[in-house]
Amino acid sequence: MHFQSAPETEAFRAGVREHLAEVMTPEFEERIYRSGVSHDDDFAKGLVDHGYFAPSWPAEFGGQDRNAWEDQALKEELMRTDAPVYLSETTRMVASIIRQVGTQTLRERILPGALAGDITVALGFTEPECGSDVAAAATRAVRQGDDWIINGSKMFTTNGHIADYVFLLARTSPDKPKHKGLTMFLVPTDTDGFEAQAVWTLSGERTNITFYSDVRVADEWRIGDVDAGWQVLGLSLQDEHASGWGPHIARLLHHAEAWATDTAATDGSPPITKTDVRRRITRVAMELEVSMLLQRRCVWMAENGLAPVAEGPMSKVFSTEALVRASQDMVELVGPDAMRSHYEPTAPERGRFEHLLRFSLGTTIYAGTSEVQRTIIAQRGLGLPR
Structure with a gap:
């Protein structure tokens, strides 16, 4: 088993880098950051035009039949440059589920x-009172003839204010155990009774709380069987849990090395x-290597027909907590100047240290908290009792 990229993969990666270097201008990056919205229609359409939107999908659906390693190379480069692709990623995830069970x-x-960049889909899982216990969803969907009437609310529906649809988890049988009474729907956001209100995160990102007040959707918008929503949701959670955040560590390492090389100390x-500077930067580089290997193990498993059940959470929990450790360590190393705001002209590396520190804290929550990931590792990976 090895995780070295083939020449074809690296050639594909080089093309991705060339495209991103052209479109991810400093002006574009700053505009995206100040908007708080990790999406741009023109950027998404550019990915489609260059074959970088869903390269691993079959050509019949608009993909390029590329392998998992090339798909991973694309993800790494998009994450390394902090490209505005979150809504594109959730759209592609839901499209994959519809392709399987729709x-x-x-x-x-x-x-x-979806594959042309003309349709976007946000995720509606978490609720204000449920936290990480997604299965405790209380948002109700009641059958009325050929329609469903939906009432409730969802928290952290990122991009819900601009998406065309919300991939919504709703309770359809309150008398059944919580995992067995759920159903998934695709809710058009232009439906009467839907509302999105802004919620701003520590990293400056806009997410939303979304409300559903007598929202009526036809049964044709149901995805999967009635009361089989947990199984449908599992298709998306497996992908989310297998996420790796190593490229963000790589970006931090890049700025740390630039600061350490280009800044003049008091002497x-x-x-x-300085020995301490080299030691701290080396530690970040080590944790970056481990993070990338854990993620690439998941890719190797997928490429060989294996499901990364516990291996995905291992990648996610290690890489996000490593990003937090590294961000805190680099801020401490650089000193008080590291807390100058992102895009403050006098800040070291234009404030990347300050922003990555704020950003890192949220990554331990996204796609399932570290506690959830450890529970999966313990129960499904090690076979420990509940």
Whole structure:
């Protein structure tokens, strides 16, 4: 088993880097950051035009039949540059689920537009009172003839204010155990009774709390069987739990090395000449290597037909907590100047240290908290009792 990239993969990666270097201008990056919204229609359409939106999908659906390693190379480069792709990622995830378990009508209605960048889908899982216990969802969907009437609210529906649809988890049988009475729906956001209100995170990102007040959707918008929502949701959670955040560590390492090389200390020498500076930067580089290996193990498993059940959470929990450790360590190393705001002209590396520190804290929550990930590792990986 090895995780070295093939020449074809590296050639594909080089093309991705060239495209991102052209479109991710400093002006564009700053505009995206100040908006708090990790999406841009033109950027998404550019990915489609260059074959970088869903390269691993079959060509018949608009993909390129590329392998998992090339798909991973794309993800690494997008994450390393902090490209505005979150809504594109959730859209692609839901499109994949519709492709697997959606009706033929739903596939025809959603897949072409999603893969062309014309349709976007946000996620509606978490609720204000449920936290990480997604299965405790209280948002209700009540059958009324050929329609469903939905009432409730969802928290952290990121991009819900601009998406065309919300992939919504709702309770359809309150008398059944919580994991067995749930159903998934695709809710058009232009439906009467839908509302999105802004919630701003520590990192400056806009997410939303979304409200559903007598929202009426036809049964054709149901994904999967009634009361089988947990199984449908599991298709998306497996992908989310297998996420790796190593490229963000790589970005932090890049700025740390630049600061240590280009800044003059009080004695006139660059910080990189100091033993403690080299030791701390080396530690970040080590944790970056481990994070990338854990993620690439998941890719190797997927490429070989294996499901990364516990290995995915291992990648997610280690890489996010390593990012937190590294961000805190680099801020401490650089000193008080590291807390100058992102894009403050006098800040070291234009404030990347300050922003990555704020950003890192949220990553331990996204796609399932570290506690949830450890529970999966313990129960499904080690076979420990509940």
